[in-house]
Amino acid sequence: MAKKTQEMKPSTAAAKLGVYLAATPEEFQAGTVSRDEFAELQRNPPAWLVDLRRNGPHPRAVVAARLRVSTSGLARAGMTEPLTTEQITELIAEPPPWLLAERRTFEKVREEERRLKALENPPA
Structure with missing residues (x-):
């Protein structure tokens, strides 16, 4: 077979x-x-x-990674369409208020994830 x-x-x-x-x-x-x-x-x-x-155009996951935000952050900002590299570059060069806020939120979430991971795996 x-x-x-x-x-x-x-x-x-x-x-x-x-x-x-x-x-x-x-x-x-x-x-x-x-x-x-x-x-x-x-x-x-x-x-x-x-x-x-x-x-591009790039899918949401790639757009989110390049902008250093979550895909949920993109959705909250109403960014539902795929973006080209040029559009992403423009957003990075002149970040709108929503992007700055979502980056802060994303970084806080990552910090909390690192803190929790450190609690689960304390140094020996």
Whole structure:
């Protein structure tokens, strides 16, 4: 009996590649991606993947990471659409009040997570 190749949905592959699915080529969106194809995309990304990673539009998780906020923070600010690298750069250069507030919130949450982790794992 032949071993069945594992496949993933285009949405899963796009998320793992850090790209916005709607911006990928139609043939990528229409089919499934095998584990071997996925590994090849990671090893030797085609031009469209390199361009999407560099210029966007980017999915929420990537936008949040680049802006140093949470995805929830983006939602609270009404930032529901994918952003390009240029748009992200503009926000970083001239951060609006919501971005500054969300960065503070995000940092407080991270500090609390570090504090709790230190309590769980005290130094020996």
